[in-house]
Amino acid sequence: MSRTRTVPTENLCARVEELSGESVFACYQCGMCSAGCPLTEEMDRLPSQVIRDLQLDDPTLLESNAMWVCASCLACEVRCPKGVDLAKLMEALRQIVLRKSIDNVSLDGMGRETIRKLPQIALVASLRKKTG
Amino acid sequence: MENGKMTQIYIMGKAYDVPTGITIMDAMEYAGYRFTRGAGCRSGFCGACGTVYRKDGEYRLEFALACQEMVEEGMHLTQLPFTPAPRPPYVLDELDPRENVLLQYYPEIARCVSCNTCTKACPQDIEVMDYIQAALRGDLEKVAELSFDCIQCGLCAMRCPADIKHYHVAQMARRLYGVSASPEPEHLKVRLNELREGAYEAQLDELVATDLDGLKARYAERQIEVASEEGS
Amino acid sequence: MNGIPYFPGCSLKDTASGFEDSAFYVMETLGLPLLELDRWNCCGTVYSLTADDLMHHVASVRNFVRVREMGADEVVALCAMCYNTLARVARRIDDDAEARDKINAFMNQEADYEGGVSVVHLLDVLRVRIGDDAIAEATTRPLEGLIVAPYYGCTLVRPKEVSVDDSERPTVMADLFEATGATAVAFPFATECCGTYQVVDRPELSLERSYRVLRSAVGAGANVVATACPLCQHNLEQAQREFGGAEERIGRLTIAYFTEILAAALGAGPERLPEDLRSLLETHVTIEGGA
Numbered sequence: 001m002s003r004t005r006t007v008p009t010e011n012l013c014a015r016v017e018e019l020s021g022e023s024v025f026a027c028y029q030c031g032m033c034s035a036g037c038p039l040t041e042e043m044d045r046l047p048s049q050v051i052r053d054l055q056l057d058d059p060t061l062l063e064s065n066a067m068w069v070c071a072s073c074l075a076c077e078v079r080c081p082k083g084v085d086l087a088k089l090m091e092a093l094r095q096i097v098l099r100k101s102i103d104n105v106s107l108d109g110m111g112r113e114t115i116r117k118l119p120q121i122a123l124v125a126s127l128r129k130k131t132g
Numbered sequence: 133m134e135n136g137k138m139t140q141i142y143i144m145g146k147a148y149d150v151p152t153g154i155t156i157m158d159a160m161e162y163a164g165y166r167f168t169r170g171a172g173c174r175s176g177f178c179g180a181c182g183t184v185y186r187k188d189g190e191y192r193l194e195f196a197l198a199c200q201e202m203v204e205e206g207m208h209l210t211q212l213p214f215t216p217a218p219r220p221p222y223v224l225d226e227l228d229p230r231e232n233v234l235l236q237y238y239p240e241i242a243r244c245v246s247c248n249t250c251t252k253a254c255p256q257d258i259e260v261m262d263y264i265q266a267a268l269r270g271d272l273e274k275v276a277e278l279s280f281d282c283i284q285c286g287l288c289a290m291r292c293p294a295d296i297k298h299y300h301v302a303q304m305a306r307r308l309y310g311v312s313a314s315p316e317p318e319h320l321k322v323r324l325n326e327l328r329e330g331a332y333e334a335q336l337d338e339l340v341a342t343d344l345d346g347l348k349a350r351y352a353e354r355q356i357e358v359a360s361e362e363g364s
Numbered sequence: 365m366n367g368i369p370y371f372p373g374c375s376l377k378d379t380a381s382g383f384e385d386s387a388f389y390v391m392e393t394l395g396l397p398l399l400e401l402d403r404w405n406c407c408g409t410v411y412s413l414t415a416d417d418l419m420h421h422v423a424s425v426r427n428f429v430r431v432r433e434m435g436a437d438e439v440v441a442l443c444a445m446c447y448n449t450l451a452r453v454a455r456r457i458d459d460d461a462e463a464r465d466k467i468n469a470f471m472n473q474e475a476d477y478e479g480g481v482s483v484v485h486l487l488d489v490l491r492v493r494i495g496d497d498a499i500a501e502a503t504t505r506p507l508e509g510l511i512v513a514p515y516y517g518c519t520l521v522r523p524k525e526v527s528v529d530d531s532e533r534p535t536v537m538a539d540l541f542e543a544t545g546a547t548a549v550a551f552p553f554a555t556e557c558c559g560t561y562q563v564v565d566r567p568e569l570s571l572e573r574s575y576r577v578l579r580s581a582v583g584a585g586a587n588v589v590a591t592a593c594p595l596c597q598h599n600l601e602q603a604q605r606e607f608g609g610a611e612e613r614i615g616r617l618t619i620a621y622f623t624e625i626l627a628a629a630l631g632a633g634p635e636r637l638p639e640d641l642r643s644l645l646e647t648h649v650t651i652e653g654g655a
Binding site for chain 1: 373374409410412414415443445446523524532556560562566569597
Binding site for chain 2: 374377378379405406408419420422423471473
């Protein structure tokens with residue numbers, strides 16, 4: 001690898017709000033998003049914890065796997081009583097990393113057998129969400 | 133070339149006065165550059181001389197082949213003699229044309245955002261985005277058809293925001309299509325058979341036995357078929 | 365225009381061709397054929413969620429230009445992911461003239477898109493323009509014996525702005541199947557995510573999510589799960605392959621596109637239907653003079 005790319009971790013909340021267009025502080029921690037999310041067992045932080053950590057500007061948030069496990073299913077968005085689009089917050093967190101050319105899925109390691117069986121939309125979507 | 137008239141161009145930022153009406157490649161050599169890379173056939177076929185330029189007062193970049201494009205006043209140019217595009221090894225006979233092998237070997241095709249930047253970069257006026265879209269769908273024939281004029285200059289791959297290697301994808305498609313899907317040339321088989329059976333031996337012997345004057349006379353008298361109005 | 369402009373999307377042309385083929389049959393039979401857009405391109409699923417991103421909407425907007433070139437102002441999609449992406453971009457671009465201008469300026473070799481193309485899903489067309497009564501009338505092979513669990517997944521019903529029905533308790537597919545004589549069952553996982561694109565690099569995630577969907581469907585007594593998305597179909601099939609050996613009810617399930625089931629009801633020949641649906645029809649449905 002040539003130069004090491006780093007992702008700045010300061011002012012995460014402000015940067016996420018700008019990228020997402022959402023108001024992080026509208027969340028009152030009711031937990032509906034976590035209740036509806038189908039992938040919480042695989043996450044190291046619950047969706048409601050992610051947004052709480054954003055409110056607190058937690059710099060370790062970018063090390064979480066939550067935004068990569070997220071499947072953009074929008075169960076959180078559709079159920080939030082305050083109308084906070086958590087899916088957009090997750091996307092913003094992903095983009096903050098991806099826009100530094102740090103991909104989350106590698107094409108080289110993928111294997112032809114994997115690709116052979118998949119409908120194209122799987123690959124298109126995965127690369128959209130996990131590569132910059 | 134127009135005698136006496138000169139045109140000012142900028143080669144990698146440095147200004148030169150070159151004769152008006154010559155190609156970029158000739159102009160660069162006139163200015164003292166020697167091509168050790170980035171020149172090949174000099175006839176618009178090998179794709180070695182991919183050139184990026186813009187004109188004075190314009191912000192848009194344009195793309196051309198140095199051996200084909202004429203210099204223009206206020207042209208600012210540079211060359212891209214090589215594109216570091218990976219090409220995975222494959223054995224044609226082992227590929228199944230019914231599968232989407234293009235996507236298997238070049239999964240980055242799925243990153244295409246239909247921005248059309250590749251098409252704009254193509255010096256051969258190929259609808260590059262369209263053939264990448266066809267590749268994504270597994271339409272081998274369409275990729276082969278649309279990419280026919282590709283000379284592998286690499287300008288598309290250099291401009292693509294998704295880092296797709298268009299010309300490698302297209303070449304794989306054309307090869308695979310040729311090997312497994314394009315129709316057999318029946319007329320060629322017939323002719324080859326005729327040759328094997330000696331149908332043309334007598335005529336060839338006669339030609340070989342003709343002297344130089346005789347050959348010249350035959351050449352001068354050869355029949356030329358004029359193409360008809362509605363296609364030849 | 366005798367028909368409705370149709371956007372296939374990449375997967376429907378090869379990996380999910382059964383979905384398209386059955387849809388063509390259904391719509392021909394019902395008198396509103398699907399007219400494929402000329403020179404369409406990949407919609408670029410999934411919808412890009414950042415506020416500043418316009419590049420990832422270009423692909424969809426280009427397709428809207430194609431719709432206009434056809435002289436139309438609407439387009440129907442089959443693939444739920446394509447439907448969702450196109451529909452969301454259409455709204456975004458309709459609402460934001462500045463974004464529209466920027467995209468038009470960028471796509472300078474196309475005619476400008478002025479907005480106004482409406483994106484609909486086939487389920488909506490079937491419900492509103494054809495109607496369940498017409499489908500009941502056109503049914504030549506009643507599907508009594510089929511117990512269908514309609515699986516919507518995510519992109520058909522979320523976000524609410526583009527949902528084909530109620531986001532939590534949709535019934536549009538159930539109504540459709542009831543019209544053909546089948547029994548439709550509601551099940552709690554009808555709108556739970558199948559795992560979607562996680563299947564690419566973390567297949568264990570999608571296997572688990574899809575397994576839960578299948579288990580919920582058999583729990584409701586279904587013998588068929590109906591899908592509306594090539595990725596849902598793929599993920600559910602993978603889960604069936606993985607867990608169907610150990611759990612017989614899951615192994616015996618038929619998993620098919622809703623158009624394939626509908627095509628069966630409308631008299632499609634068995635050779636046009638997927639194998640598991642064919643077998644199910646043979647064992648469960650009394651064929652009286654059907655094709």
